[in-house]
Amino acid sequence: MIELGSIGLKLSLVFSIYIIIASFTGIKNRMGQFLVSSHRAIYSSFLLISLAMIILTQALITKNYELKYVAEHVSNHLPVFYAITALWAGQSGSLLLWVWLLSLFGVIVVLQNRHKSQNQYTLPYVNLVLGSIQLFFLIILVFTSDPFEKATFHILEGQGLNPLLQNPGMIFHPPTLYLGYVGFAIPFAFAIAALITRRLDNEWIKTTRRWTLFSWLFLSIGILLGAKWAYVELGWGGYWAWDPVENASLLPWLTGTAFLHSVMIQERKDMLKIWNMVLIVLTFLLTIFGTFVTRSGIISSVHSFGNSNLGPLFLLFMFWAIVSATYLIISRREDLRSRNQLDSVLSRESSFLFNNLIFVAATFAILWGTLFPIISEAVRGIKITVGPPFFNTVNVPIAIALILLTGICPLISWRKATMNNFLRNFLIPSAVFFTALILLFAVGIRKVAPLLTFSLSAFVLTSIFFEFYRGTLSRIRYHDENIFTGFKNLIFKHRKRYGGYVVHTGMILIFIGIAGSSSFKTEKEKTMKKGDTIKIANYELTFTGLDQYNTPNAQVSTASFRIKNGNKYEGLATPSKHYHPLQKQTMTEVYISSNLREDLYLILGSINTNGSVFIKAEIIPLVAWIWIGGYILIVGTLFAMWPSKKKKSFLETKPLAKKNKEFVQLPQV
Amino acid sequence: MKKRTKYSIGVVIILFAFAILLYKGLSKSMMAYMNVSDIGKIESFNKDSIMQVTGIVVPGTIQNDSTKQQISFMLRDLKKPKQVIQVNYAGLIPDSFKPGLQVVVIGIIKNKIIQAQRILTKCPSKYNKNDERELKND
Numbered sequence: 001m002i003e004l005g006s007i008g009l010k011l012s013l014v015f016s017i018y019i020i021i022a023s024f025t026g027i028k029n030r031m032g033q034f035l036v037s038s039h040r041a042i043y044s045s046f047l048l049i050s051l052a053m054i055i056l057t058q059a060l061i062t063k064n065y066e067l068k069y070v071a072e073h074v075s076n077h078l079p080v081f082y083a084i085t086a087l088w089a090g091q092s093g094s095l096l097l098w099v100w101l102l103s104l105f106g107v108i109v110v111l112q113n114r115h116k117s118q119n120q121y122t123l124p125y126v127n128l129v130l131g132s133i134q135l136f137f138l139i140i141l142v143f144t145s146d147p148f149e150k151a152t153f154h155i156l157e158g159q160g161l162n163p164l165l166q167n168p169g170m171i172f173h174p175p176t177l178y179l180g181y182v183g184f185a186i187p188f189a190f191a192i193a194a195l196i197t198r199r200l201d202n203e204w205i206k207t208t209r210r211w212t213l214f215s216w217l218f219l220s221i222g223i224l225l226g227a228k229w230a231y232v233e234l235g236w237g238g239y240w241a242w243d244p245v246e247n248a249s250l251l252p253w254l255t256g257t258a259f260l261h262s263v264m265i266q267e268r269k270d271m272l273k274i275w276n277m278v279l280i281v282l283t284f285l286l287t288i289f290g291t292f293v294t295r296s297g298i299i300s301s302v303h304s305f306g307n308s309n310l311g312p313l314f315l316l317f318m319f320w321a322i323v324s325a326t327y328l329i330i331s332r333r334e335d336l337r338s339r340n341q342l343d344s345v346l347s348r349e350s351s352f353l354f355n356n357l358i359f360v361a362a363t364f365a366i367l368w369g370t371l372f373p374i375i376s377e378a379v380r381g382i383k384i385t386v387g388p389p390f391f392n393t394v395n396v397p398i399a400i401a402l403i404l405l406t407g408i409c410p411l412i413s414w415r416k417a418t419m420n421n422f423l424r425n426f427l428i429p430s431a432v433f434f435t436a437l438i439l440l441f442a443v444g445i446r447k448v449a450p451l452l453t454f455s456l457s458a459f460v461l462t463s464i465f466f467e468f469y470r471g472t473l474s475r476i477r478y479h480d481e482n483i484f485t486g487f488k489n490l491i492f493k494h495r496k497r498y499g500g501y502v503v504h505t506g507m508i509l510i511f512i513g514i515a516g517s518s519s520f521k522t523e524k525e526k527t528m529k530k531g532d533t534i535k536i537a538n539y540e541l542t543f544t545g546l547d548q549y550n551t552p553n554a555q556v557s558t559a560s561f562r563i564k565n566g567n568k569y570e571g572l573a574t575p576s577k578h579y580h581p582l583q584k585q586t587m588t589e590v591y592i593s594s595n596l597r598e599d600l601y602l603i604l605g606s607i608n609t610n611g612s613v614f615i616k617a618e619i620i621p622l623v624a625w626i627w628i629g630g631y632i633l634i635v636g637t638l639f640a641m642w643p644s645k646k647k648k649s650f651l652e653t654k655p656l657a658k659k660n661k662e663f664v665q666l667p668q669v
Numbered sequence: 670m671k672k673r674t675k676y677s678i679g680v681v682i683i684l685f686a687f688a689i690l691l692y693k694g695l696s697k698s699m700m701a702y703m704n705v706s707d708i709g710k711i712e713s714f715n716k717d718s719i720m721q722v723t724g725i726v727v728p729g730t731i732q733n734d735s736t737k738q739q740i741s742f743m744l745r746d747l748k749k750p751k752q753v754i755q756v757n758y759a760g761l762i763p764d765s766f767k768p769g770l771q772v773v774v775i776g777i778i779k780n781k782i783i784q785a786q787r788i789l790t791k792c793p794s795k796y797n798k799n800d801e802r803e804l805k806n807d
Contacts, residue, residue, distance in 0.1 A: 234761075234764065235763050235790070345679070353676075354679065354683065357683055361684075365687075365694075369694075373702060382701060382703070384699050384700065386695060386699055387698045387700060389694070389697045389698035393690060393697055394687075394690045397686070397690060398687075584767075586764045605762075606738065
């Protein structure tokens with residue numbers, strides 16, 4: 001059985017080579033049958049990689065220790081769902097997941113586009129690009145990081161999943177992040193295909209719009225889930241610690257976000273074509289960089305896997321991608337050049353431009369900070385790292401500028417805003433901004449960054465609210481609709497736009513959560529005997545005793561505290577320590593009690609022989625808003641990318657399209 | 670004023686602000702990252718500046734006062750086992766901290782003792798448990 005998985009991978013490698021050759025031959029010699037055959041090779045390679053996935057998963061579930069990968073990542077008592085997650089707990093398993101997703105997406109792309117006449121010239125090149133990426137990952141899997149490598153001796157009990165990874169976060173965080181990473185390969189492939197075929201109109205952007213949104217959405221969810229997981233896991237430094245691996249996931253998100261905005265300018269004004277190409281190439285490279293950083297240990301991080309031999313291969317691949325993309329863009333620069341220019345500095349287009357500049361600046365700064373240890377070691381011979389202070393100093397002002405732009409954008413019209421119009425739209429949001437600023441100052445908030453973040457957020461939320469309000473009002477007025485149907489028609493007829501505003505609202509809430517939790521955290525430490533009480537903010541915690549029990553995987557010691565918040569009793573807080581005998585490792589499980597105002601974060605530091613415990617209590621304000629903002633972001637993105645029925649029946653349903661063609665031809669006859 | 674000039678001014682202002690931010694950020698948080706054996710070599714560093722030192726916790730040297738959450742231990746160089754330095758630390762000790770483990774200590778060096786502010790364990794990075802280094806230390 002197990003041999004089948006290994007054979008599947010090797011065969012799919014052969015098929016990937018065939019995809020490249022068949023696509024190439026099909027294009028060069030204009031032979032349709034080669035293209036059809038390349039599609040079949042794409043389906044087959046997907047099925048073969050799926051087979052490998054199934055066999056590895058099966059081996060993990062049945063704890064088949066013949067395989068080294070299985071022996072290293074599961075143990076006899078590991079629950080089934082964690083055994084499945086072990087698929088992405090190690091290097092070769094997660095690379096297998098990567099390439100499986102890529103081949104799956106490759107199949108979907110073929111199925112979506114093989115009958116679309118507008119993409120018939122680009123599709124073979126898309127397959128060529130995707131086939132090459134697939135080939136690269138398969139080479140790694142077959143030759144240097146084989147998940148089906150046999151264990152060298154007989155093993156009765158596996159090493160088990162690292163206790164740090166035994167968390168619900170492990171089930172969802174890596175796959176969602178990967179969906180995002182791999183998804184960006186699709187718009188990248190279409191962009192390269194557009195460059196090669198010189199079909200540099202907006203077709204590739206239209207075709208991949210949903211892919212881009214899909215990838216962006218999953219990357220966002222992946223990052224947020226990672227943040228949530230790091231938040232509950234002690235020792236990962238909170239929801240965001242500017243760790244290289246965290247940064248690596250944020251980088252493609254930033255350039256991807258910039259890309260999502262700047263393609264709108266291309267669609268409206270036929271401008272920024274070179275810029276969009278650069279952005280999507282950069283985004284793709286950064287997803288590869290992200291995959292690579294988490295695998296290679298080239299930059300030390302608390303999240304990365306051990307050192308490995310993948311460095312040179314990945315560098316080679318990235319170098320090849322950079323060189324070919326750069327060559328293509330430069331050689332096509334005349335076709336990419338725009339003849340239009342912006343109508344006015346005071347226009348929505350300008351706000352998009354500056355937004356892009358800021359996103360790219362943030363990307364550059366974070367990349368620079370992440371690579372700084374390597375650069376400084378190469379240049380000065382001594383490794384110098386930059387920590388969170390660097391990233392915060394640079395990114396806090398950048399974030400504030402972005403929030404400001406998010407608020408200004410809906411207030412100025414496309415093309416050219418008249419000063420009059422601009423000032424009228426600005427009046428109420430600005431009034432809200434100053435009111436919020438004064439109120440917050442009066443309440444006692446003196447730190448500049450959160451003060452600005454909060455009051456600018458009020459500004460943005462007001463300006464977004466007015467967008468909905470004015471739009472509905474105009475529908476009531478000009479379409480004779482009541483308030484509900486007016487609102488409904490407004491948002492359903494402009495999904496992209498209003499979905500976008502919902503995403504902005506979510507982002508604003510996330511920023512509020514970040515500003516509150518990072519600026520106003522309080523903490524207290526105390527050694528406590530039974531009956532002792534610790535006071536922090538409004539909370540009083542009374543130590544009521546220790547409990548000990550065993551689970552299949554661990555020995556658990558729990559300290560119980562009665563929580564009193566103000567005058568109310570809110571049950572028991574139970575921070576604990578889990579000792580995992582198999583891995584000889586202790587895990588501190590924090591206790592978190594969360595509400596919209598603040599989180600109570602309780603850490604059991606140590607248990608002493610006399611029965612006393614050392615406890616650290618933290619009050620972290622507004623954290624919950626980060627997760628709430630995340631949900632809103634998901635809803636907004638889904639709303640924006642949901643297919644609108646009308647367009648689909650017109651363009652994509654075949655019989656209608658055919659009718660349409662005949663209709664067009666009739667007048668010519 | 671021409672449009673192009675206006676845009677250029679905008680871009681220049683943003684880039685200038687960005688350059689200042691980068692400079693400020695860097696000067697605030699640059700931290701040397703070194704091995705235990707490098708400490709003696711570098712005399713010129715600022716006495717109060719925070720540094721990161723990586724090394725291995727020497728087994729048998731850990732002195733623990735758990736009621737005060739204080740710990741002190743000897744840290745040895747990764748390659749030259751004879752080069753050691755004492756580390757003092759007060760605060761929450763990471764779960765995976767144990768003798769023989771490679772750690773990164775962040776703190777100030779005074780009188781040949783590292784007064785640590787944080788201890789980072791490298792263990793979580795070894796999700797592939799078969800890493801050679803770890804096997805040797807067991």
